[in-house]
Amino acid sequence: MMSVRPYADAVEKLRAAGLRPTRQRLALWKLLFSGGDRHVTAEALQAEAAGAGVRVSLATIYNALHQFTQADLLREVVVDGAKTYFDTNTTDHHHFYVERDGELMDIPGEAVEVSGLPATPAGMALERVDVIVRLRASDESKA
Amino acid sequence: MMSVRPYADAVEKLRAAGLRPTRQRLALWKLLFSGGDRHVTAEALQAEAAGAGVRVSLATIYNALHQFTQADLLREVVVDGAKTYFDTNTTDHHHFYVERDGELMDIPGEAVEVSGLPATPAGMALERVDVIVRLRASDESKA
DNA sequence: ATAGTTGCAAAAGTTTTGCATTGTA
DNA sequence: TACAATGCAAAACTTTTGCAACTAT
Numbered sequence: 001m002m003s004v005r006p007y008a009d010a011v012e013k014l015r016a017a018g019l020r021p022t023r024q025r026l027a028l029w030k031l032l033f034s035g036g037d038r039h040v041t042a043e044a045l046q047a048e049a050a051g052a053g054v055r056v057s058l059a060t061i062y063n064a065l066h067q068f069t070q071a072d073l074l075r076e077v078v079v080d081g082a083k084t085y086f087d088t089n090t091t092d093h094h095h096f097y098v099e100r101d102g103e104l105m106d107i108p109g110e111a112v113e114v115s116g117l118p119a120t121p122a123g124m125a126l127e128r129v130d131v132i133v134r135l136r137a138s139d140e141s142k143a
Numbered sequence: 144m145m146s147v148r149p150y151a152d153a154v155e156k157l158r159a160a161g162l163r164p165t166r167q168r169l170a171l172w173k174l175l176f177s178g179g180d181r182h183v184t185a186e187a188l189q190a191e192a193a194g195a196g197v198r199v200s201l202a203t204i205y206n207a208l209h210q211f212t213q214a215d216l217l218r219e220v221v222v223d224g225a226k227t228y229f230d231t232n233t234t235d236h237h238h239f240y241v242e243r244d245g246e247l248m249d250i251p252g253e254a255v256e257v258s259g260l261p262a263t264p265a266g267m268a269l270e271r272v273d274v275i276v277r278l279r280a281s282d283e284s285k286a
Numbered sequence: 287a288t289a290g291t292t293g294c295a296a297a298a299g300t301t302t303t304g305c306a307t308t309g310t311a
Numbered sequence: 312t313a314c315a316a317t318g319c320a321a322a323a324c325t326t327t328t329g330c331a332a333c334t335a336t
Binding site for chain 2: 291292293294300
Binding site for chain 1: 223278
């Protein structure tokens with residue numbers, strides 16, 4: 001018979017990824033995938049979990065984030081040397097990045113086209129093309 | 144009268160940037176700008192300096208790299224959360240990145256065009272558009 | 287002589303690791 | 312019960328900071 005518990009989806013998706021549906025992974029899953037697309041850092045996710053009454057160690061958060069990434073449930077986004085962002089949107093897309101706030105926004109991938117790229121060097125295969133549009137508040141008094 | 148010492152250019156460029164042409168900065172300058180375009184990490188640059196018989200502390204390397212960056216003599220490139228790269232090419236251009244080797248290659252900027260980007264959000268000004276083409280060795284046995 | 291620089295070591299920050307404990311199946 | 316996952320604390324790393332000693336002008 002079919003389960004009617006919440007998380008039924010999550011349980012199956014985790015199993016499909018070869019990951020046991022543990023309490024922690026389910027809690028993180030819910031935080032990550034309940035709303036729309038999200039961009040989180042390990043630290044922010046831990047704070048959220050804590051706010052939701054779930055105690056998860058940072059080590060476990062990192063473990064889960066990397067496991068989810070390997071299972072193609074998350075995508076790592078590199079925009080700032082200081083912090084690693086994980087994106088719940090794993091489809092082909094790009095990013096706006098507001099350096100001052102550390103805020104990331106998706107740019108749908110279908111619209112964007114990059115032309116004029118040279119051929120991939122011999123012996124190399126194209127893995128992915130990342131476009132990062134860096135923004136600053138236009139009313140910043142300086143610069 | 145005109146100086147015929149090596150570094151004459153460097154001395155002037157540093158002065159123009161408001162930086163004293165100290166022994167360390169001149170040595171780093173030479174390492175950075177003697178060849179063609181280069182992509183270096185702080186650690187790699189220190190190793191190079193050491194190999195050239197110049198002892199410079201990592202702290203000084205970081206100081207110099209950031210000062211050069213502020214003076215628009217270098218450009219910071221973010222491709223990997225673990226390490227910060229500095230690029231001696233400050234003109235508008237993009238990058239190939241081979242994750243496995245941590246190798247960066249320039250893609251001339253004139254050729255590349257990014258189209259279909261949505262309008263910059265209200266109150267925001269466009270700072271820069273970075274295109275990173277991630278590559279992997281095509282003969283990698285796995286994945 | 288003065289003010290900017292350097293070097294060191296220690297601090298700060300993020301991410302990873304090792305191992306005993308716990309929980310899932 | 313067995314094996315994977317967790318949590319903690321400590322380690323590993325890169326980058327930054329503070330301050331005494333040094334050096335360019």
